[in-house]
Amino acid sequence: MTRQIAFQYVGGKSGVLKYLFPDNQEAPSFNRYYEPFVGGGAAFFYLAQVRPTQAWISDTCPNVINTLIQIRDNHVALTNLCIDNVRKFHDRRAYWREVRDGYNDITDPLQKAAAFIFLQNFSLYSGRGAAILPAKNARMPRPFQSLSAALQNADISLTCFRSTPIRKNSLYYFDPPFFGQHHTYSTKFDLQDHYDLKLFCDKVNKKGSYFILSLGHHKVVQSLYDGYHLTRIARPPPTRSRGRGLGAMPTDGEVIVRNFKN
Numbered sequence: 001m002t003r004q005i006a007f008q009y010v011g012g013k014s015g016v017l018k019y020l021f022p023d024n025q026e027a028p029s030f031n032r033y034y035e036p037f038v039g040g041g042a043a044f045f046y047l048a049q050v051r052p053t054q055a056w057i058s059d060t061c062p063n064v065i066n067t068l069i070q071i072r073d074n075h076v077a078l079t080n081l082c083i084d085n086v087r088k089f090h091d092r093r094a095y096w097r098e099v100r101d102g103y104n105d106i107t108d109p110l111q112k113a114a115a116f117i118f119l120q121n122f123s124l125y126s127g128r129g130a131a132i133l134p135a136k137n138a139r140m141p142r143p144f145q146s147l148s149a150a151l152q153n154a155d156i157s158l159t160c161f162r163s164t165p166i167r168k169n170s171l172y173y174f175d176p177p178f179f180g181q182h183h184t185y186s187t188k189f190d191l192q193d194h195y196d197l198k199l200f201c202d203k204v205n206k207k208g209s210y211f212i213l214s215l216g217h218h219k220v221v222q223s224l225y226d227g228y229h230l231t232r233i234a235r236p237p238p239t240r241s242r243g244r245g246l247g248a249m250p251t252d253g254e255v256i257v258r259n260f261k262n
């Protein structure tokens with residue numbers, strides 16, 4: 001099975017899918033999937049292949065949401081624009097800087113999505129999330145056709161996790177910014193947000209639905225989610241996140257919290 005994601009993303013979870021959804025895990029039964037911190041959607045696109053179901057995906061980053069909507073609604077034109085961007089970059093590396101510096105002036109949603117994917121996939125980022133250098137190589141993108149098909153079953157919202165509906169018979173996957181990484185994304189995520197997310201998880205649990213949450217290892221996580229099932233990933237495979245040496249994510253491992261046994 002080929003695993004495709006929408007774009008490379010800081011904190012992207014393609015490297016830890018086997019821990020989030022282990023093969024031997026008895027899959028909880030659910031008929032709706034919610035992912036309120038969707039980013040590049042590694043988990044969403046994986047589950048759409050193995051357990052297709054109606055889904056709600058959301059994020060507070062307008063660029064992320066616009067890009068997912070363009071993949072859903074305009075995948076052929078978007079694929080062509082992305083191929084075009086890579087060709088131009090192969091011709092001359094200065095093209096990367098032109099895209100980066102002109103990014104904020106792009107108003108057309110399709111062009112904006114193509115530029116966003118290009119910068120996400122082929123940039124080195126500072127710890128504060130600024131694209132500072134082009135990547136050495138740029139591979140031709142794969143067509144977005146299958147991702148578009150997966151997104152046809154999804155409600156896509158530009159909204160905070162607090163607005164996610166809490167329903168029965170559902171699986172929720174939460175992948176919030178790590179503790180201490182609240183400057184990395186377009187909106188901050190501080191300690192209060194982490195406390196509120198914990199209360200949100202409690203409500204999902206009370207409703208009888210399932211949740212999976214991934215977070216960077218931190219003693220606050222241990223005490224906050226005491227009473228749920230915690231799995232520590234001692235040495236997660238490096239995600240191809242921002243940095244690759246420049247401002248990379250912390251490597252102290254991750255914790256997966258569940259309200260069911262795996």
Ligand SMILES: C[S@@+](CC[C@H](N)C(=O)[O-])C[C@H]1O[C@@H](n2cnc3c(N)ncnc32)[C@H](O)[C@@H]1O
Binds near residue numbers: 014037193
């Ligand atoms: C760790 S990333 C998610 C990565 C994603 N799982 C992937 O595989 O690409 C966290 C995401 O949470 C979003 N975010 C930050 N604050 C949020 C909030 N209050 N509600 C919803 N999303 C938020 C960020 O914009 C970012 O896209």
